Amino acid sequence: MIQGTLDRGQGRADLSVPAGCPLCAGALDLRVTPTSAFSYCGHCHWISRSVVSVGPNSLEVAHPPGGMA
Ligand SMILES: [Zn+2]
Secondary structure (H helix, E strand, C coil): CCEEEEECCCCEEEEEECCCCCCCCCCEEEEECCCCEEEEECCCCCEEECEEEECCCCEEEECCCCCCC
16 A cells, blocks of 8 residues: 655655565655656665656556666
8 A cells, every 4th residue: 555645736745655665675765746756765775766657546656777866
């Protein structure tokens, strides 16, 4: 289950995805803004620029190769 907050005024969302880290399967924190998305794993400290697609009932997070910021 994904938990998070959405600031519609600023178009920004902070999300936490359990087991979302592709490296260690730790909880992944996501910050999504209108222009970018970043993910951070507090367990292994992996940071990535991410591509987030939000659907009516779904959230997809992709980590493109070479996307390190
Ligand atoms: Zn991790």
